[in-house]
Amino acid sequence: MRLCLRFLRKLGSLDAHEPTQSPWNAVVLSRVRHLHLRARVLTDALMMGDHRSRRVGQAIEFADYQEYTPGMDLRHLDWRVMGRSDRLVVRRFETETELPTSVVVDLSGDMSTGDRAEGGFPSLEGSKAGYAITLAATLLYFLHRHGEPVGLEVIAGETPFRTLPPRSHRNHLQQAFLALAAAKPGGVAGLQAALVRAGSHTRRRSWVAVFSDGMEEPAHWLPALGAFARRRVDLSFVHLFDEQELSLDYSQPSVFFSPEGGAELAVDPAAARAEFAKVVAEYVGEVRDGVVRWGGRYLRASSRDPLEGVLRKLIVGGPLSSNVTMGARGEV
Numbered sequence: 288m289r290l291c292l293r294f295l296r297k298l299g300s301l302d303a304h305e306p307t308q309s310p311w312n313a314v315v316l317s318r319v320r321h322l323h324l325r326a327r328v329l330t331d332a333l334m335m336g337d338h339r340s341r342r343v344g345q346a347i348e349f350a351d352y353q354e355y356t357p358g359m360d361l362r363h364l365d366w367r368v369m370g371r372s373d374r375l376v377v378r379r380f381e382t383e384t385e386l387p388t389s390v391v392v393d394l395s396g397d398m399s400t401g402d403r404a405e406g407g408f409p410s411l412e413g414s415k416a417g418y419a420i421t422l423a424a425t426l427l428y429f430l431h432r433h434g435e436p437v438g439l440e441v442i443a444g445e446t447p448f449r450t451l452p453p454r455s456h457r458n459h460l461q462q463a464f465l466a467l468a469a470a471k472p473g474g475v476a477g478l479q480a481a482l483v484r485a486g487s488h489t490r491r492r493s494w495v496a497v498f499s500d501g502m503e504e505p506a507h508w509l510p511a512l513g514a515f516a517r518r519r520v521d522l523s524f525v526h527l528f529d530e531q532e533l534s535l536d537y538s539q540p541s542v543f544f545s546p547e548g549g550a551e552l553a554v555d556p557a558a559a560r561a562e563f564a565k566v567v568a569e570y571v572g573e574v575r576d577g578v579v580r581w582g583g584r585y586l587r588a589s590s591r592d593p594l595e596g597v598l599r600k601l602i603v604g605g606p607l608s609s610n611v612t613m614g615a616r617g618e619v
Contacts, residue, residue: 326424326464333429354374389495390426390496390498391495391498392499393476393500396474400532408471416471419499427464442499451463451466479503480511483514493518496601499525509577512581516581526588
């Protein structure tokens with residue numbers, strides 16, 4: 288049995304099937320405020336230059352002239368050129384690159400490892416799901432501050448909004464924060480079907496960031512990344528894990544189980560630790576190689592890693608960075 292395909296938790300932790308409370312209760316609203324504050328602080332700490340393209344549009348920086356043809360906007364006629372040469376020309380301008388981005392967050396039962404906050408929600412500081420939620424919220428906030436359309440896709444779990452297509456207005460961002468703050472992990476991810484579904488309605492030539500522990504048979508769900516490759520999407524896969532799970536760092540023999548189903552298993556961590564490390568290394572390598580093979584960027588992150596460092600690697604390794612070629616792929 289490949290333990291690392293269902294990172295097992297100690298008996299007696301969060302019940303993944305506990306119903307979600309109303310998204311408008313005081314606990315959820317407090318989590319929205321907390322999440323917004325964390326995202327704003329982290330975004331302010333990130334240093335990122337403006338990104339511009341030579342796409343012609345209506346903006347503030349002059350690009351070139353074009354001969355006037357009937358139907359063009361008369362407001363852009365250059366009367367000084369006409370006075371000097373009797374030619375009718377319109378001014379064209381540079382515009383900022385628009386990068387529609389969808390953030391895909393896995394909130395299946397295996398993501399529920401860690402502490403619970405008030406109301407049974409995952410702690411934003413002490414849980415794997417909370418870590419993924421904070422990363423996702425900060426990336427959405429960062430991109431929104433840069434004027435980019437942002438969207439959200441929640442895999443499994445309980446949330447008031449499961450799919451939000453990329454939009455740039457402020458109310459849309461608030462909906463995404465509410466969806467994340469009110470979410471509880473639970474159920475089976477079904478990564479293969481979920482990723483195909485997300486890929487099918489992803490905008491072409493956009494950016495997709497997936498936050499997941501990938502706790503399903505990699506050979507089954509990795510080919511689903513082809514749904515993004517076929518749409519020429521720039522894909523970043525953030526492979527999340529809990530250090531205690533990966534190292535089997537438990538002092539006493541314990542009964543383990545997966546919140547996504549399967550039989551309970553009695554394990555002596557001290558006796559199984561060495562072999563378990565080999566299985567984990569094999570599994571992580573399979574996911575990493577598969578993501579790269581399907582044209583994505585792979586980033587591995589522990590729920591104990593500083594959030595700013597993970598976000599900086601994600602952004603620098605993604606299409607926003609001016610010193611990273613769009614076609615470059617590999618492990619970040």
